[in-house]
Amino acid sequence: MAERVEIFEMGPRDGLQNEARLIPAADKIALVDMLSAAGFAHIEVTSFVPAAWVPQMADGAQVMAGIARRAGVRYAALTPNLRGYHAARAAGADMVAVFASASEGFSRANLNASIADSLTRMEPVAAQARADGVGLRGYVSVVTDCPFDGPTPPDAVARVAAALRDMGCDQISLGDTIGQARPEAIDAMLAAVLEELPADRLAGHYHDTAGRALANVDASLARGLRVFDAAVGGLGGCPYAPGAAGNVATEALADHLAARGYDHGLDRAAIRRAADFARSLRKRPDA
Numbered sequence: 001m002a003e004r005v006e007i008f009e010m011g012p013r014d015g016l017q018n019e020a021r022l023i024p025a026a027d028k029i030a031l032v033d034m035l036s037a038a039g040f041a042h043i044e045v046t047s048f049v050p051a052a053w054v055p056q057m058a059d060g061a062q063v064m065a066g067i068a069r070r071a072g073v074r075y076a077a078l079t080p081n082l083r084g085y086h087a088a089r090a091a092g093a094d095m096v097a098v099f100a101s102a103s104e105g106f107s108r109a110n111l112n113a114s115i116a117d118s119l120t121r122m123e124p125v126a127a128q129a130r131a132d133g134v135g136l137r138g139y140v141s142v143v144t145d146c147p148f149d150g151p152t153p154p155d156a157v158a159r160v161a162a163a164l165r166d167m168g169c170d171q172i173s174l175g176d177t178i179g180q181a182r183p184e185a186i187d188a189m190l191a192a193v194l195e196e197l198p199a200d201r202l203a204g205h206y207h208d209t210a211g212r213a214l215a216n217v218d219a220s221l222a223r224g225l226r227v228f229d230a231a232v233g234g235l236g237g238c239p240y241a242p243g244a245a246g247n248v249a250t251e252a253l254a255d256h257l258a259a260r261g262y263d264h265g266l267d268r269a270a271i272r273r274a275a276d277f278a279r280s281l282r283k284r285p286d287a
């Protein structure tokens with residue numbers, strides 16, 4: 001039997017957060033519902049961050065309220081602090097994610113805090129999630145290259161990943177935020193992180209700016225990772241990471257994994273339909 005590799009769907013959150021046009025909540029809900037029908041176990045739906053920081057995600061509660069929940073799917077939300085956590089829980093998020101940076105420059109730009117201060121701010125979120133029995137994911141951004149500080153030392157990634165582990169994150173997703181990583185850099189970064197955490201606690205989150213995301217997935221598969229983040233239609237980018245382009249496209253990743261003999265468990269036609277819809281959201285005139 002083929003080995004299972006999970007694709008963790010990012011389209012509604014990481015995929016759409018950087019879109020300049022405000023996409024109506026109804027379209028986001030329709031996208032999540034299409035994704036729910038495609039067989040994902042996890043979909044990151046939105047984030048609960050200040051609207052002044054990411055205007056596109058300001059309708060998170062409305063989107064969460066409107067989706068048709070499907071049994072077996074966990075709906076996740078990004079939460080930078082306790083206020084975001086409580087809002088996510090009130091909106092019905094099954095799972096929350098905290099996010100940190102492996103570089104000081106990106107930490108300042110994305111979280112307005114040093115790495116150490118941002119981790120301190122996440123601790124109560126993690127403690128509350130543990131107390132509530134809510135699934136907790138942690139992200140480490142800029143794991144090989146930072147748009148402000150240049151190359152990221154692998155040890156810096158391992159330190160932040162260990163801090164997120166110590167907080168109680170069930171899974172830690174390693175982000176090539178600006179999509180510039182080369183497979184050798186991913187391999188060196190993973191070698192350091194694997195000193196702290198086993199491969200089954202890690203996910204790869206690779207943007208495809210330089211067209212190397214699939215090669216980076218291959219480098220990670222070789223290191224034992226079996227969860228990868230992706231966004232239908234290859235949408236995405238982080239508003240606080242200059243030069244960050246789309247996530248690796250879910251449909252391309254699914255085909256890539258299938259060609260390598262892995263079972264992703266997704267309905268190919270359903271993800272293609274969701275990808276077409278996601279891409280169409282970019283082109284629509286202002287609502």
Ligand SMILES: CC(C)(COP(=O)([O-])OP(=O)([O-])OC[C@H]1O[C@@H](n2cnc3c(N)ncnc32)[C@H](O)[C@@H]1OP(=O)([O-])[O-])[C@@H](O)C(=O)NCCC(=O)NCCSC(=O)C[C@@](C)(O)CC(=O)[O-]
Nearest residue numbers: 048049050080083084099110111112139141142175177238
């Ligand atoms: C961490 C902060 C909040 C600090 O931001 P700050 O401005 O330093 O925080 P603050 O505590 O001073 O709050 C500013 C205002 O926001 C309010 N506020 C405070 N918290 C919330 C909240 N949760 N929801 C709604 N409102 C909130 C707060 O009450 C205050 O309101 P005011 O007094 O000015 O009226 C901010 O820097 C932030 O939210 N940053 C996140 C930016 C972001 O969402 N970036 C994109 C996601 S990360 C990403 O894409 C990377 C990833 C995960 O995909 C992996 C990868 O690719 O690398």
